[in-house]
Amino acid sequence: MRDASPGGILLGSAVLFVVLWEIRSALGLLAGVDTNGTVFFVGTIIFVAFVAFGLSVGLFQVSAMIFNERRS
Amino acid sequence: MMSEALETGTPSFMDRFPQEAAVVRASLISSFIALFLGAVFGLIQALHRTDVFRFLDSQYYYTVLTAHGVLMVVSFTIFFLVGVFTWATVRSLDRPLVDIRYTWAWYGLMAIGTLMAVVAILGGFIPSTDISADVLFTFYAPMQAHPLFYGGLAIFIIGTWLAGADYFRAWYAWKQEHPDERIPLQTFMVLTTMLMWYIATIGVAIAVVVFLLPWSLGLLDSVNPLLTRTLFWFWGHPVVYFWLMPAYLLWYTVLPSISGGRLFSDPLARVVFVLFLLLSTPVGIHHQYVDPGIAEGFKMIAMTNTMFLLLPSLLTAFTVVASMEHGARQRGGTGLFGWLRALPWRNPAFTGMALAGLMFAAGGFSGMVNAGMNINYLVHNTIWVPGHFHLTVGTAVALTFMAATYWLWPQVTNKPIFSRPIALAQVVLWFVGMALMSNAMHVMGLFGVPRRTAEPQYQGFDFVASFGSITELRMQLALGGTLLFLSTILFVSNIALSTGSPRMSGLGKPLSEPLSPAADSPKVLDNLTLWFGIAMVLVVLAYILPLASIITDSGIVDPGVRPVPMLVDAANGLGPISAVTDAASRVVAAVVGVVP
Ligand code: HEM
Ligand SMILES: [Cu+2]
Numbered sequence: 001m002r003d004a005s006p007g008g009i010l011l012g013s014a015v016l017f018v019v020l021w022e023i024r025s026a027l028g029l030l031a032g033v034d035t036n037g038t039v040f041f042v043g044t045i046i047f048v049a050f051v052a053f054g055l056s057v058g059l060f061q062v063s064a065m066i067f068n069e070r071r072s
Numbered sequence: 073m074m075s076e077a078l079e080t081g082t083p084s085f086m087d088r089f090p091q092e093a094a095v096v097r098a099s100l101i102s103s104f105i106a107l108f109l110g111a112v113f114g115l116i117q118a119l120h121r122t123d124v125f126r127f128l129d130s131q132y133y134y135t136v137l138t139a140h141g142v143l144m145v146v147s148f149t150i151f152f153l154v155g156v157f158t159w160a161t162v163r164s165l166d167r168p169l170v171d172i173r174y175t176w177a178w179y180g181l182m183a184i185g186t187l188m189a190v191v192a193i194l195g196g197f198i199p200s201t202d203i204s205a206d207v208l209f210t211f212y213a214p215m216q217a218h219p220l221f222y223g224g225l226a227i228f229i230i231g232t233w234l235a236g237a238d239y240f241r242a243w244y245a246w247k248q249e250h251p252d253e254r255i256p257l258q259t260f261m262v263l264t265t266m267l268m269w270y271i272a273t274i275g276v277a278i279a280v281v282v283f284l285l286p287w288s289l290g291l292l293d294s295v296n297p298l299l300t301r302t303l304f305w306f307w308g309h310p311v312v313y314f315w316l317m318p319a320y321l322l323w324y325t326v327l328p329s330i331s332g333g334r335l336f337s338d339p340l341a342r343v344v345f346v347l348f349l350l351l352s353t354p355v356g357i358h359h360q361y362v363d364p365g366i367a368e369g370f371k372m373i374a375m376t377n378t379m380f381l382l383l384p385s386l387l388t389a390f391t392v393v394a395s396m397e398h399g400a401r402q403r404g405g406t407g408l409f410g411w412l413r414a415l416p417w418r419n420p421a422f423t424g425m426a427l428a429g430l431m432f433a434a435g436g437f438s439g440m441v442n443a444g445m446n447i448n449y450l451v452h453n454t455i456w457v458p459g460h461f462h463l464t465v466g467t468a469v470a471l472t473f474m475a476a477t478y479w480l481w482p483q484v485t486n487k488p489i490f491s492r493p494i495a496l497a498q499v500v501l502w503f504v505g506m507a508l509m510s511n512a513m514h515v516m517g518l519f520g521v522p523r524r525t526a527e528p529q530y531q532g533f534d535f536v537a538s539f540g541s542i543t544e545l546r547m548q549l550a551l552g553g554t555l556l557f558l559s560t561i562l563f564v565s566n567i568a569l570s571t572g573s574p575r576m577s578g579l580g581k582p583l584s585e586p587l588s589p590a591a592d593s594p595k596v597l598d599n600l601t602l603w604f605g606i607a608m609v610l611v612v613l614a615y616i617l618p619l620a621s622i623i624t625d626s627g628i629v630d631p632g633v634r635p636v637p638m639l640v641d642a643a644n645g646l647g648p649i650s651a652v653t654d655a656a657s658r659v660v661a662a663v664v665g666v667v668p
Contacts, residue, residue, distance in 0.1 A: 028540060
């Protein structure tokens, strides 16, 4: 069963991408941890793509799990 | 099309006020033309300064940058503002403007002024003409532009003054018909914002008309750069709220309805707009923390006032989120965070405004860094600063305007938007593009990379990145800028293609009433004369001593500033009273000298 609309997946992926990518700057600036830029970028893209794919085929229903409720 | 029915059956703004709708359309179209051109220049400079693609000689960089700055923050934002304000005033008073010919007159002045300024700027690309205005949107002396530029600015500002008078006239006419009613909320927001604008533009009008224009015409030999800068920033900070207030108006009065709910509190919204009227202007010196010739004490006062200004923005964050939550719960949302899912995320107008608000929160944080006198030294004039304001004016304002257009445009044209899925993709693309570009700018700024520089690599000089590399950040900036450009193209073409949509009737979208209505707020909130008076007093208090000491120390039109004093003047043996009287006598002498 599908739980996410295409629009929702688009928006969610965008926000997820931004959050993950900003973590690299936060690590670098605040914690002084230098991650490999290319690996981080490609890894972020792959992860976001995986989540988007999973949501679109109904592999997982994140919203239902996190909020423990379903929109009627 | 999406599930929400397009036609509500309510008459649209265009059905009810066709003449005013034409003015709104003209203003919005002017605004979008500026946005498109501004984005072209934005892309050029994003690719140029990162050395990804350079097709112009670096000598033209300031021409590009001036065009980008002026088109974006003067033309795009202010044309959109007058469009929204015209719509909001007429809609909320539910009556037409007093005289539509007058309305077209101010629109015409704004358009002529813009054309003059843009011609002067673009002249910079043609070295054979002596017309140029490579002075950036801050037009600091001693950089000098062709008189056409200053003249255009002056005419544009006069146009906005007349626009404000138009709203006041409409309100006055309404008041005669409704003597005992509260000012409708949207009109209240328009009027307080315009009052703030009248105060703020005193500074820029004096800078342009008294000093810069005569100087570029050759009537004055020199100007005092510190004085004109200070007058510029007298206007330059409140102008950021002038950009922001139409976005706030949309967040307060349109967003709750789009979310399916009602504004949390009308009185709180009024308080916020009054606070902006009071506090927007007496803070401008926070842009001059590193200017020599202004005593530290005055900078300290500006910093304190700036921190107070956080309050109305925090109030806004609270009210807007509370209203969204109310809407979501009306739509059946439950749970601590579960209501978030019940919001209309598929609606580009909603999603765009919500993302704009999210980025504004981030912009607020970097703004607090800018506002702190001591940490400001770390980021001053680095590309951190463009990183900050692309989140605020470049997203909180710009993305809200674009998103609101998807909601407003059908009501002023009677034609639905060409494609809502493209619109949704557009706002999301802006969010991602801006996250990349702004993040890269902030980080590079911390590494000391300057703003306003065509070749920031400074031939033979390397910046040190504390993580990653400068190259990587440059690529990130260029990528973000490119996505933003694509997003702009999607927006502009979606609106342009909407002109081909079939004309429909009943596209009007009614706005819901606030949960706590106007009647709950004390009457004194609507006393505009009182608030205007207090605002003027605060401005005088904040500026009289700094201006007096600038004039006393370095004259009215004398070039050059001594790099001292850096302490409050009284410590230098110069009492505040004598500073003011001395400066006043100089101004009188200057005026008497000119007017024999
Ligand atoms: C199409 C998307 C945009 C791109 C690619 C872009 C790119 C840039 C870049 C790279 C700079 C820094 C140049 C430098 O300091 O050397 C800049 C400056 C600036 N941008 Fe944008 N920008 C965009 C949209 C906007 C928007 C929407 C606004 C405001 C509504 C805006 C307002 C400004 C201003 C005021 C400056 C400063 C100009 C100056 O320093 O004189 N930009 N932009
Ligand atoms: Cu400011």
